[in-house]
Amino acid sequence: MYDILIIGAGVVGAMISRELSKYHISICIVDKDSDVGMGATKANSGIVHAGFDARSGSLKALMNVKGSQMMKQITDELGVKYKNNGSLVIGFNKEDIEVLTELYNQGIQNGVQNLEMIDRKRLKELEPNITDNALGALYAPTGAIVCPYELTIGAIGNAMDNDAELKLKFQVDKIEPQNDGYTVFSKDGQVIQTQYIINAAGLWADDIARMVGDFSFNIHPRRGEYMLLDKACGNLVTHTIFRVPSKMGKGILVTPTVDGNLLLGPTSEDIADKENKETTPQGLEKIMNQALENVSGIPIRSVITSFCGLRSTGNTGDFIINTPRSNFINVAGIESPGLSAAPAIGKYVVDMLKEMDLQLIKKTDFNPYRPPSHAFREMSIEEKNKIIRTNSKYGKIICRCEGISEGEIIEAIHTNPKATDLDGVKRRTRSGMGRCQGGFCSPFIIEILARELNIPIEEVTKFGGKSIINIGKTK
Ligand SMILES: Cc1cc2nc3c(=O)[nH]c(=O)nc-3n(C[C@H](O)[C@H](O)[C@H](O)COP(=O)(O)OP(=O)(O)OC[C@H]3O[C@@H](n4cnc5c(N)ncnc54)[C@H](O)[C@@H]3O)c2cc1C
Incomplete structure (x- = not known):
């Protein structure tokens, strides 16, 4: 019997497993796919958000600001590429600047460091290729970029090097509560006994919760399409360029990636099918048009691929991290800024387990480092x-x-x-x-x-x- 079973090997399950592998407990991570990080974690913008976006007082805001502060050290330890490139949210008119001022105030309240409202002249100095139509921007020097699947591979690999077990192609199909924990069945007949369960199943976290009688939330997919450009365009901008956000998200961004490409996207569209990862002509056209409004001279002919990711959008407006029954934790509805927040979520879940009276004794021989890779x-x-x-x-x-x-x-x-x-x-x-x-x-x-x-x-x-x-x- 394991002490803890984590369902879902995305960035959230990865960070929880790494945090837990610092203690003397047995951990198993299961995922239905054939590799780690194949859900939302595989296809997102890779932005470590500064933390001004989320409503003050929400779990999203708290976890985002803490997570982004932890990211540099974690990526150093795991040997994962990270770049503190800073972010700019640009405004085109007076109304936009008012929204940016609200975001600035919200960011200050959330504890984001060094935020600044800047005018067009400063914006142009920071980003010469930004559109001449921009009036000003909110500048967040703490914004950063990271490779999301590299981070997930690094964190799970490090947890495994510190004795956590990973079982891929284990699709959780049924969970039976027992006196001392749970019996978990996979679709193909494998069985795992565990004392605690952490439900980090992304888009399917509502289905997993229902398996233990928790019907308190729903998750629906919100599609985000992207275009990736050749490395020759990677220097067109150095910061991550956002537009003023709307109810549906942060809008089309233009950003360099840690590997030196240029990324445009994502769209934001509620869809019904949790498996639908198609890109669409309409989506790609929207990306092109809006990206060109933000930054001049993007050579759209340099697109090398397009892809799509599905946000796990919950019905509560915030991350859903709770304990619907004993020895069971939901970590659900982790839409953006979930990548940025993941390191802090890992710590938060460990604190919840401590409150649930799980005996957590720190290992003296925990190794935070991954073996160096040879690029x-x-x-x-x-x-x-x-x-x-x-x-x-x-x-x-x-x-x-x-x-x-x-x-x-x-x-x-x-x-x-x-x-x-x-x-x-x-x-x-x-x-x-x-x-x-x-x-x-x-x-x-x-x-x-x-x-x-x-x-x-x-x-x-x-x-x-x-x-x-x-x-x-x-x-
Ligand atoms: C378009 C888009 C852009 C985004 N941009 C950013 C960004 O720039 N910055 C940021 O901070 N965040 C961003 N996010 C959010 C971020 O990607 C997510 O918050 C994060 O990846 C969520 O990780 P997760 O581990 O909760 O979910 P996932 O990565 O989806 O992992 C869940 C895992 O659970 C597994 N699973 C599901 N059901 C079962 C089952 N029955 N049995 C076993 N395993 C199961 C899945 O296979 C999957 O691997 C973005 C998301 C999207 C989609």
Whole structure:
């Protein structure tokens, strides 16, 4: 029997598991998918919000400001890319500036540091490519960017290195309360006994809550579409550029990513189907038009891919973190700024467990660090020569667009949480994320996966399940 079962290996489950792995307890994280971070965590803006957006006094505001303050140290420990690039919310008219002043005041109340209202002249100094139509902006120097799935992989990997267990392809289907905890059944007949459950199941958190008789909230999907531009455009802006937010969200933003691309989006549209991750011509057109209103000269022809993420929008207007019955915690409705808030949510949940009388004794040997990864493209010539002398596989470049070596791909397949499919390797190494989007390197990576996992090439998948790539030999 486990002490704690976390349902959902998104960024929220990841941060909770890492925080809990600092204590002498047994932890299991389950997810229905074939890799971690495949829900909302995989497809979002990657912004560490400063914390002026959320209503003062809400859990969203509290967790956002705390989480963003914790992010630098956590990413340092996990070896995850993080950039404190600052954010600007631009206003186009007098009404916008009034809203920005309200956001400024709300931010001050929420405890956001160094917020500033700036005029057009200062805005232009900070961002020369911003539209001439902007009147002024709210400047948040504490805003930052991070790679959300890299953070999740890092946090779960670190929890696993500190003895947490991860079970993928475990779709929770039924939960039976027992005297001393719960029995949890997966759809394919696996069974887990646990004393406590943490429900961090994103879009499906309402279904999980219903399995233990909690019908108090609903989650619906709110679609957000994106366009990602080639690295050649990554320097068009240095800050994250927002527009004045509306009831549906923060509007179309223009931001550099930590990997040097330019990201435009997201749209915001309530939909019915929790599985619908399609992008739409209307959505992409809206992104193009609005992004060009914010920043001049975006070369839309440099788009290399488009994608879509689904926000887990709850019906309460705030994060839903509560205890509907003994030994069970909901961590639901974690829409934006959930990525920014996740580190603080991890700590908050541990405090809740302490209040529920779970005995939490700190480990003296908790290791906060991940084993260093070897990004060949970021090494100096001396470092490159040194690593190739130790292992010649680092000298064989597999992904030419991003400069990823065979050594890095092998590392990704053997480091917690291990990559087992093509997209898993991609998220860990960036292979296939460049201009050709994997057209050149995918066949080589499939061969490496088959060899390292000791499986036939026909069994290598793109993203688990039935997503096989090769069906047999032609000759
Ligand atoms: C378009 C968009 C833009 C966003 N931009 C930002 C941003 O810039 N900054 C920010 O701070 N936040 C942002 N967010 C919010 C952020 O992405 C989320 O708050 C965060 O990813 C939520 O993480 P999670 O772990 O709660 O959910 P998820 O990542 O969805 O994880 C839930 C997990 O539960 C698993 N699961 C579900 N049901 C079951 C089951 N029955 N059995 C087992 N496993 C199950 C799923 O497979 C999934 O992996 C954005 C979100 C979207 C969609």
